[in-house]
Structure formats: C-alpha cells, structure tokens
Amino acid sequence: MSESRFDVVIIGSGPAGSTTARWLAQEGISVLLLDKRQELGAPIQCSGAVSRHALEEVGVPISEEFIQEAIYGFGIYNEAGKCTKIDYRQLKPDEYGAGESQVPLGYVVDRRRFDRYLMTQAERAGVTVQLKTEGIAYQPLDDHYCSVTVRHYNQTQHIKARLVVGADGLMSQVGKWAGLRTHIRINELASCLQFVVDKVPTDGLLEIITGHEWAPGGYAWVFPKGHGYAEIGLGVIPTLTKRDAQWHLKHFMESSFFKKRFSDCRILEVQGGGVPLASPLRTQYADQMILVGDAARHVNPITGGGIHTALSGGYIAARFLTDHLKHDRPTRAADLKAYQDAWLQKLGNKMWKLYEVKTDIFREKDIPTRDKRLFQTMAGYFSPDSEYKKI
C-alpha cells in the first residue's frame, strides 16, 4: 500500500478528463490522470464527429494522427428522404473546402487515436498519467483535502489530493460516491448502435435522418469515416419503441429511402453506446469533487454530441480550478459551486435551452407533427445562422 500526493486526481482520461488535466498542468498544478482501461477510447461508443472550432477553442492541434475524414456540412433528411443540405463549401466557399487556403468545418475522429492524443498532450504538459487504474472511492478529510482510493494492477493505492475530478463518462461512479443525483431517466437515454461499413459512398457531409419510422426518439446517421468507409448508426428511446436499436438499424438499412445506397455495404465494426438526450446534472459538485464531460451530462441534448462539450467543459473546469487552487481556497462543496456557475454561464445555460427545445418536441404525441418539428429543428440547428451552432 502506498500514499502519494497530488493537487488534483482526475478519474477518466477521455476528452473531458485529458483537457482538464492538460490545462491544469500548464498552470503548474500537479495532476494525476487515471483511466481504468488499457487502451483509451475503446470499445468505441461514439460516432466521433467534432467541429474544428471545438478543437481550436481548447488548443488541440489538428493532427492526422486522429482525423479520419474532414467534414464540410450537413444533410438533414425527413422520414421520406427530403433533404435540407447545408454545405459550407457552397455557402462560404472562400472559407470552407479542401483547398490550401480553405478549412474544413469539422472532422470525424478515431476515438482511440483522439483520446490517446489528448492524453499524450496532457502528459507532455506535466500530468502524471496512469492507465489500468480504477477509482474505487474517495473520502473528504477536511476543508482542503480528500483521500482517493484506486486500484492499479490489483494493488490498492491511496492518494491525498485537494480534490477529485470525475471524468468517468456516462457510466460515472464518481458522482455516486458523493451521493449526487446522477440517475438518468429511461426516456432520456438513447440506445445507440452503429456499424462502420465499406461500400457506402459519402460526400464530406454528416447526414442525419429524422423520423419516428427510422429512429423513434432519436435519429439515424450516415457519417464519412475516411479511406472510403462510412458509419451508419442510430439511437432510439426505449419508451418509444418495442424493438431494440439492432432491429431499427436493420430496418433503416433494408427499408429506408437509402436501401439502394446500402445494398452492397459490408460491416467492418460494430459499436454502440448510451447517449443522454437529457439536461445537464443539476448539481455537478460535492465536497472535494467536481464532475466534467459525460459524467456531468455535458452532452448536447439535441444532437447527442459530447466531444465539444467535454473539451469546453474540461477547459472551463481547469480555468476555475487553477485560480481556486492557486489562491489556496478550500474545496468544500460550497466553494466549488462557482465552477458550475461558470460552466452554466459559458455553456450550460444554452444546453438547458436546447433541452427545453428537445423536451417540447417529444411532448408532442402526434407522430407526423413531431417528425416535422424534429426535422425543422435539426435543419435549423445546423444552419449558418443558428444561435446554437457552437455547442
């Protein structure tokens, strides 16, 4: 048994945890970044779409190491196949495109490489990284310190820290340690399945297919995946269907207006996950603890996108904690509330608004009316003048 000391222990080295870690370390805060996995990002539970802006905003260099394909816009479909195309190569050709003086709107990233890249950046900034290390428990000690218990290759370790950051994803256990209300409702968690496929043509657009017929409670997608591959997936809300995501994906691939396009496809990988289409957690802090990323439910409730919100949330957390710890302030719950306030002001209040928009759509009982509203909302969301386009 050993005991070590760090200013901050971060549990979970996904985009939120790594970003928090890196920005803290750059300011001279000592950080231990843990992940229980042996390979970050795996098994993949994410489609991997992220805007270029989201990466630049938190200083992530655009690297071939993790990019699978550049994205230039969106195709939003209604249930019958009517498409609203929002292609920034045509809308803003001076800025967006594949040319040397142009840039992509975003990317589809390989989460295994992306998460490793972010962790490497944190490590190079001075973070101590430890894989194969699972958080077991934490115990507040006084107003300024807690003890974190972890297991590393079956060995128990105790770490004294000023606080612990729970960045352990949707399955977060850290919030439960402090008794936070982390439980998500069944009508707000999308059950998602996707295939990485060969022989499905794409054109640099994220294609989103709405409609209760294909994805009750969520939507289906076709994203470019690089090297001529694509990913086809969908998310469904269990309370709106008697079938599982696997059945719906088969139905979408074999019966939708895309069935010809998919007819020759070959499945290369099977991936899935739960995606919260929910509000952020109402309380994201406790004594000597804050939550970031999926653990705090920093996920866009309209799109289910969580990479941008994880990166931004991690950055906001790091900026707050840097100032807080440098001033030797206590780390009781009451002292950490300001983290959540800062997050709400910069990002969270807009996410709450999006949650209300989404909730209002699914309160509609008439399916054709709901389908129409979801399609219009999605098309509006991705349009150049959307007030939400940077979430």
Add this chain to the structure above:
Amino acid sequence: MSERSPVLFNIGWNACINCGACVAICPQPEPFISPFDTISVDRPCDIACMLCESICPVTTIDHVAWEGTLPQSPLNNRSHHT
C-alpha cells in the same frame, strides 16, 4: 414494470457490445457494475426495474428470479473482482 422481488441478471456475452448503456441507466445508488463494464451478474438486484434490459441495443440481458444462490457459471465466480 418493476417485478419487486430480487433478480439475477444474465448477459449473453456473445452479443454484448460493451456499450455500457446498462450501467448508465442503472438506478442502484451504489456501483452495480461488472469487471466488463456491464451491470453486475454475480449478485442479485433488489430494485428489479429492468431498465438495463430495456436500454440494451442488442437485447442481450435477461434475468432469473434470485433463489439465494448463484447458478454454476465461470463468469459468476468473480465476486472477488467486483
């Protein structure tokens, strides 16, 4: 929907895609998680809400009534890991 009496979950590992959705939806106040990032299969669930079965994208979770002992299975002899 809740069955009230405790159940023991069983996971068809062949179809499980390790997506973690069952753990994410689980309302147990204490961690109820297996070493494979699924809900626990080596101890009874006394809530028995079956939300984990509902959320599973590939319908590979089912259950039996808890009889007070674990059925014989190599994957059920792992209580020291959880």
